[in-house]
Amino acid sequence: MIHSRLSAPRYRIALARGEHSLDVRAFTVREGLSQLFEVDLTVRTPDHDLDLDTIVTAGAAFRVDAEIAPGSFQTRTFNGICSTASMIRVEPEGLSTYSMRIVPSLWRATLRDNCRIFQHVTIPDIVLQVLKELAIEPRLELRAKYPALEYCVQYRETDFAFVSRLLEAAGITYCFAKDPPKDDTTEWKAENETRLVLTDRPEMPPSASDSSPRRVRFTDSVHRDVHQTFVTKVRLRQDARPGAVTVRSHDFRVPPDRPLVAEGKVKGRDSEVAYERYSFEPGVFVYEPGGASSTPAADDRGIARYDAEEAKKLAERRLVAERAGRRRVDLASNLLELAPGTVFGIDGHPRTDISATSGLLVATSKLSGDRNEWTYEIEALFAADPYVPPRKTPKPHISGVQSAVVCGPRDTEIHTDEYGRCRVQFHWDRENKLDEKSSCWMRVSQGWAGSAYGLTAIPRVGQEVLVEFFEGDPDQPVIVGRVFNAANPVPYKLPAHKTRSGWKSSSSKGANGFNELMFEDAKGQELIHLQAEKNYTEVVKNGYASTVLGNKTTSVGASETWTVGAHQTSNIGGTQIARVGEQQITHVGADRATFVGRMDLVSAMEAHTTVVGPNGCGIQIRHDEIVLTTGAGATITLKGGAIFLDAVLGIQLTGGRIRADAVEGGTCEINCGPSALGEHPVGATVHTKSLAPSETPDRPAPPTGGGDTIEPAYVLSPLDLVVTPPGAYAETAIGHLPLPLATFDALKAHPRHAVRDMAEKELSRPAHEPTPE
Numbered sequence: 001m002i003h004s005r006l007s008a009p010r011y012r013i014a015l016a017r018g019e020h021s022l023d024v025r026a027f028t029v030r031e032g033l034s035q036l037f038e039v040d041l042t043v044r045t046p047d048h049d050l051d052l053d054t055i056v057t058a059g060a061a062f063r064v065d066a067e068i069a070p071g072s073f074q075t076r077t078f079n080g081i082c083s084t085a086s087m088i089r090v091e092p093e094g095l096s097t098y099s100m101r102i103v104p105s106l107w108r109a110t111l112r113d114n115c116r117i118f119q120h121v122t123i124p125d126i127v128l129q130v131l132k133e134l135a136i137e138p139r140l141e142l143r144a145k146y147p148a149l150e151y152c153v154q155y156r157e158t159d160f161a162f163v164s165r166l167l168e169a170a171g172i173t174y175c176f177a178k179d180p181p182k183d184d185t186t187e188w189k190a191e192n193e194t195r196l197v198l199t200d201r202p203e204m205p206p207s208a209s210d211s212s213p214r215r216v217r218f219t220d221s222v223h224r225d226v227h228q229t230f231v232t233k234v235r236l237r238q239d240a241r242p243g244a245v246t247v248r249s250h251d252f253r254v255p256p257d258r259p260l261v262a263e264g265k266v267k268g269r270d271s272e273v274a275y276e277r278y279s280f281e282p283g284v285f286v287y288e289p290g291g292a293s294s295t296p297a298a299d300d301r302g303i304a305r306y307d308a309e310e311a312k313k314l315a316e317r318r319l320v321a322e323r324a325g326r327r328r329v330d331l332a333s334n335l336l337e338l339a340p341g342t343v344f345g346i347d348g349h350p351r352t353d354i355s356a357t358s359g360l361l362v363a364t365s366k367l368s369g370d371r372n373e374w375t376y377e378i379e380a381l382f383a384a385d386p387y388v389p390p391r392k393t394p395k396p397h398i399s400g401v402q403s404a405v406v407c408g409p410r411d412t413e414i415h416t417d418e419y420g421r422c423r424v425q426f427h428w429d430r431e432n433k434l435d436e437k438s439s440c441w442m443r444v445s446q447g448w449a450g451s452a453y454g455l456t457a458i459p460r461v462g463q464e465v466l467v468e469f470f471e472g473d474p475d476q477p478v479i480v481g482r483v484f485n486a487a488n489p490v491p492y493k494l495p496a497h498k499t500r501s502g503w504k505s506s507s508s509k510g511a512n513g514f515n516e517l518m519f520e521d522a523k524g525q526e527l528i529h530l531q532a533e534k535n536y537t538e539v540v541k542n543g544y545a546s547t548v549l550g551n552k553t554t555s556v557g558a559s560e561t562w563t564v565g566a567h568q569t570s571n572i573g574g575t576q577i578a579r580v581g582e583q584q585i586t587h588v589g590a591d592r593a594t595f596v597g598r599m600d601l602v603s604a605m606e607a608h609t610t611v612v613g614p615n616g617c618g619i620q621i622r623h624d625e626i627v628l629t630t631g632a633g634a635t636i637t638l639k640g641g642a643i644f645l646d647a648v649l650g651i652q653l654t655g656g657r658i659r660a661d662a663v664e665g666g667t668c669e670i671n672c673g674p675s676a677l678g679e680h681p682v683g684a685t686v687h688t689k690s691l692a693p694s695e696t697p698d699r700p701a702p703p704t705g706g707g708d709t710i711e712p713a714y715v716l717s718p719l720d721l722v723v724t725p726p727g728a729y730a731e732t733a734i735g736h737l738p739l740p741l742a743t744f745d746a747l748k749a750h751p752r753h754a755v756r757d758m759a760e761k762e763l764s765r766p767a768h769e770p771t772p773e
Helices: 105-111 123-133 159-170 308-323 741-749 751-764
Strands: 010-015 023-032 038-045 059-069 072-089 096-103 113-118 139-141 152-158 173-176 196-199 214-217 231-238 244-249 260-265 276-280 327-333 343-347 360-370 373-382 402-407 423-426 464-469 477-483 500-504 516-520 527-531 607-612 617-622 625-629 634-639 642-647 729-732 735-738
Touching: 010 023, 023 059, 038 072, 059 096, 072 105, 105 152, 105 159, 113 159, 123 159, 123 196, 152 159, 244 308, 260 308, 276 308, 423 464
Parallel strands: 139 196, 214 343, 244 276
Antiparallel strands: 010 059, 023 038, 023 360, 038 096, 059 072, 072 096, 113 152, 173 196, 231 327, 244 260, 327 373, 343 360, 360 373, 402 423, 402 464, 464 477, 500 516, 516 527, 607 617, 617 625, 625 634, 634 642, 729 735
């Protein structure tokens, strides 16, 4: 015990409810870096009916006043709230005994559990937001710069646990200021509440003016030096700790052959480097901002990338946390201001490493006493070693899957980025609003994922998905499945169509159409159904074989185009019927051959044309005429009951027998141009007219060919004759009549008799008798 021989210490307690009749009989105060202080009190009061309900969670303060030297007092005040109060013993006629515990206001954070998401903010900003909800305004002593986190989740953990693990991860220590009270009253006042301090270098003085730590004299004789400040019972301790920390991570943007590894190793202590802490934590090296963006959709709310520099800092920070407390000094003192977070030096200790210039950082302390005396025990660390709070607060672990709803901007049906990721809102999230701010981008597990190949189906806004978490980390979600629900029912009515399976999409946006690949597996009704809501494209880079063992029907509502680069063969075992509603056009680049085993029928209601060659040589058949043309001035036309032969250069009939017949009443005309009739260089026309025996033949009109007119030959028989140039033949109405050269000689000499005799002779000759030369 450390006694005060000048006067007994004075302990006072104040409650926000204004109770002043409490007498402190014993107390214990425990403090520490990154710990909530606890003040346990045993008090007595004449009030045997103390209203505990008005005390618990209300403001409370405990104050210690101790005289160290004549006229020299030191004071410590602990302001907070009463977290618990209990009656130990009650005496109706005497003093009743109660126990109470005073804790800082931050303790209220242990009473609040929450599930929520923070995005694109730094750890200090997150902590300040949570503290603001508790009406706590800390004092900041932060020297480092902290990158923003893309995504940070508080899941089923208290606000205190959440804040603690974030501060531990960032290397930020919290403690409580030892500021003196603003007045000497015993009343509790909110403005006197012990201030929370956040610092990332507790081993360093907060300002340059405090660069020299306070020096406290060492003594091994407490009773001799009881009237001055001192430290005593100094004990030095050193523990073995890991000398290396290795953290490995994964970022899907970084190729797998480039491992993401950060290391921290102690220098100058090779023997301890072998003791390594190794961990794998996906996404732990991803921070904002991440530099230039090549994926604007993915980075629409911030650029988050792997940061090698921050990764190195993280590994080194964890190494410092692992080695914190490796060397420490335990001691006792009567200097109450040596609170956690205070740096001081010991003057007069025989060890060279414990000196006035070797700063010591108070890590924990225990102040206890009764009505007459008190003790103060301290654990201190060497300030030459950087201090980072140990990572003692576990991160929540999510086992199994969770359900969530895909979300996005208003009036957006499909919200995704360059990686096919989606955003969701969890059912436990009560702060977000089912929009693009509800979560980070989440990767989606697909049935097959390769390098620009695989299966893909982007979950759509409003659909329910299943989410798991890498390593169970709430900050590393991944979509692993999708489920139907009442808002998004199954595509086929069940259980009526329980044998159906397949894929059925939905046209976007706001349409009622769909693409579908459906399988029906009911026995005897097996079916594969494929529907393309609009276009259907099929590409086969080599062979394509299709076998239909039954019937096949193809229906094309509009146009169809076939393009065959080489050859096409059709083998039809039965009948082929092709019906063309309008036109059919066939272009053949080279030859075409059609082989018909029996009959070939071509029926055209208006016309049929066959053209060969570029000059138009061909045949044209209409419903009332047939025209054969060479395309160079020669045409044969059959129209009605007539045949017309037109030739620019000439007409030649060659045959064993050529016969021209004219029906009764008709004529047989031969019109010549320049002929071989000798004195008729322009040509001659011979007309014979079929006359009845009683008719007198009229003299024919002059020939149309020009020149002198040959006297026509009148034949009193059914004969019309047109005489052609020498060497040709004429066909009369009663048969074929050869006209050799002698005929022309006879015509010139005796045209009437020669023609009559020749015609009668020809008509009387049997058909099988050869024609004379």
